[in-house]
Amino acid sequence: MKTVIAGAGALGSVLGGYFAQVGADVTLIARKPHVEAIRAQGLVIEGMRGRQVIRNLKAVVDPAEVRSADFLILGVKSQDTPQTLASLRHLRGKLGAAISVQNGGRKEEELAEAFGREAVVGAATMVGATMPEPGRVIHTSNGATWIGELDGRPSARVEAVAELYRKADLPIEVRPDIRTVIWCKLNQMTAGAAVSCVTRLFLHQVYLDRGLATLFVELCREIAQLAERQGIPLEDFRGFGMKTVCSLPFEDAVESVMARGRAMVEQGITQVKVSTLQDLERGKPTEADQVIGYVVHLAAELQVPVPTVELLYRIIRGVEAAQLASRPTG
Known part of the structure; x- marks a missing residue:
């Protein structure tokens, strides 16, 4: 081929x-x-x-x-x-x-x-x-x-x-149902990138910390409203259980995220750093606009409030802008 x-x-x-x-x-x-x-x-x-x-x-x-x-x-x-x-x-x-x-x-x-x-x-x-x-x-x-x-x-x-x-x-x-898969991946990626970029942590570390796992669930549920508004069902897939995270009682959902973190450690998957964070750490332009920003703009278009997503997006964009502005020129 x-x-x-x-x-x-x-x-x-x-x-x-x-x-x-x-x-x-x-x-x-x-x-x-x-x-x-x-x-x-x-x-x-x-x-x-x-x-x-x-x-x-x-x-x-x-x-x-x-x-x-x-x-x-x-x-x-x-x-x-x-x-x-x-x-x-x-x-x-x-x-x-x-x-x-x-x-x-x-x-x-x-x-x-x-x-x-x-x-x-x-x-x-x-x-x-x-x-x-x-x-x-x-x-x-x-x-x-x-x-x-x-x-x-x-x-x-x-x-x-x-x-x-x-x-x-x-x-x-x-x-x-590839459209459902694509949306669930976008949900996971947006939430994971937002928390990872603010904390500068590997993905398994985000999942393992109860406070950050709680934030991750909050973000996923905000984003899931956009899927619901568009008639896109959520499902669980290998590596990201969006239906579980967004439908379980809240504390059970947090536990499921922490369990995912423990499983990553057991499997030796401890070097996963989302690409947006990789670029942010290198002082390069990131995908924040195309991933997190896309969700924020779609939410505004659909008139769905996503305050936590929007807050983290503004922080990440501010950090990125400051880093790019301070880069040597010439």
Whole structure:
């Protein structure tokens, strides 16, 4: 399968590397330092599966070098989506399937605007990764991925993508209700990013602390109102039990979050740091607007109060703005 990873940072590189290992024809589109490092030494993946060096893949800087693909994954940070998709518009009509493993609230709509709705397959993922330096990524969490046609019908292309994931030993599930999965992931990501960015903690640490677990539940329940207003049901999925968190008696819901934290520790999943926090710590622009801000703006549009989400969003945006303003220029 001819596979293109557009915006191959940490997550995209992990996926592309594992796909290449099982015989997929993989091209990574990435920033120049990452591409140069891969060309010089191969792609180094560490973490969940030990240290591996993958050499049988192509890495390019210029998207124009890609002329078609059976399967395209958009993995760029959400704030860079418009520029990235503009550079890929020559692929409209030349893709078998396009999915986004991003965190933003409009990711499928943005893919449809670029490539046409017929090219888009819905997706959500909980795979975790970081990039400590160009050419080297760390696979921090072997979470699940969910894919499905946006209209819920079965399709050969979805099964082909799922089979590639299975060959690469990456957990995947085909879902007819992919819109529900996407929304539940957005709920979990928004709440997790908000608390993590304010506290600067790993995700399992957020879950383990009773006070922070309480805050996480409060955020999830505020956000769940938006799903209810849109007629989107909540469900439980591997790695994020939104239905449980939002429907149990409050204290029981808090206990369920803390239990998730304990399970992460028992499984050795103790290096998961949400991507928004990774960027904040590096003093880089974050996805706060595209993730937390999306929820805040949608809530205003639907006239649903989300005061806790909005408060944390303002704090995070303020910190980010101050950091960016203090960066040296020139």
